[in-house]
Amino acid sequence: MSRWLVLPLGLLLGLLLPLGAAGAGFPELERMVERGFLVSAEAKLLDTGEVLGAIDPQRQLSPASVTKAYLAAAALDRWGPQHRFTTRLASDAELNGSGVVAGDLILEGGGDPALTTEDLWRLAQRLHQRGVREVEGRLVVSQWRFGPVECITTDRCQARTRTANAYSALLSSAGVNYGSWCVSVAPGAAAGQPAQITSCDSQTTIVGIDNQVETQPPNSGTELNAERVTRDDGDVMVLRGQISLNASPREVYRASSDPAQQTARTMTAMLEQAGIAVRQGYTTSVEExxxxxxxxxxxxxKPLxxxxxxxxxxxxxxxxxVLALNLVDTPRSSLLQAGDAIEHYVAGMPDHGPLIMLSGSGLTTENRTSAHGSNILLESMFHRTALFPSFVASFQSPANGVSRFIQRGSSTFQNHVMLKTGTLNQPIAVRSVSGYFRTLSGRWGVFTVLVNGTATTPWLNWAQVLDPLAEDLERMIEAH
Structure with a gap:
């Protein structure tokens, strides 16, 4: 009797393939591995589960802002697409017949991540419509749900004293304008004069301004440098540079040092403009x-x-x-608890594998997932018929997305892919991409590519990742 074992042809071919064939389907992207980058990649069709390409798909790497896809799925699962967060003005004091609130007026932050000055103005108008003309006490901004939230990333910790960006905004359930100040810079009346700088949201100045911008002759160019610093009297926007006499106003955004305090100052300005006097100023509170x-x-x-x-x-x-913090059921929540809530949601997905979430944004570089795990998330949402339209609508099409850097590759790639990207530069370089594709025959697929740099590969740009990925996905799309 023969002692040879007869193997299925597919398995036999798999055993004969060289180790480098682990990147089959991603021949262009695999060159990133050869250059020393850490890569986890996977692309597969959803109708059959056929894997079209893979490079170490179970490897745990930093996803950067691809983390936000996990947050979006968890939020839709918890609240549904039409959920709205409510912000209210309340008081336990009497409102007398003369329109006077005989005590404090409380703004209760409802955890709305997109609360804007427009919403605060609407609150002031509705309060005026209610007959209120004066508050004998204080305006108290209550962030009892969460805030101030402990910073766990370098940029956010530094933003407590000074910052030159808006992406590191601190967190609160009573934050407004995405936790950032906005000022408008316009040319002065003549060359040589200081620029005109005002708050974007009010006729009166809400944030302190240190104006070192000079108006220059027409067509001389505009160059602005802005930093928000915190001084003894509060936040100050320090602006330097020049603006051309014929330039249009420029808006500048920088993270505030205390989003609840920012809300208090902005709400006070809205009340004043509505003709409602607050006699004892404003404060913030962590009490319900x-x-x-x-x-x-x-x-x-706005709807979720x-x-x-x-x-x-x-x-x-x-x-x-802020959305992730809302997922925590207990008040005074932290980013670590928010990450736990996302992990708990994903734990119900079979075959996802390990997941580490320390935030919902991906700013925390310790977040970890794999290309395979991310694709499991995408596949899970694809089968949630009532939620999938809202979920996939939040992904960008390269042909029509708001991010110009994704507008690359052939028309096949640009018009058959929907994606979310993630970027980090410190302490390691990260470029991540995850999303859906449609083949030429109309079949749905999912793909995730996580590329992490190392100490020996510190430089990484989007062209290095998106260009080869576009070529590889184009082949898959056209072949099916």
């Missing part, structure tokens, strides 16, 4: 409003599906982490 507090005015935020579109398309870290 008294049970006896009656709602005097309220405003509902619209919040996710903004969070994902613009990769807004403030919105992502």
């Amino acid at each position: 409003p008294p049970a006896a507090a009656r709602t005097l005015a309220a405003v509902d935020g 599906q619209e919040l996710l579109l903004r969070t994902m398309n613009y990769s807004n870290n403030f919105m992502a982490d």
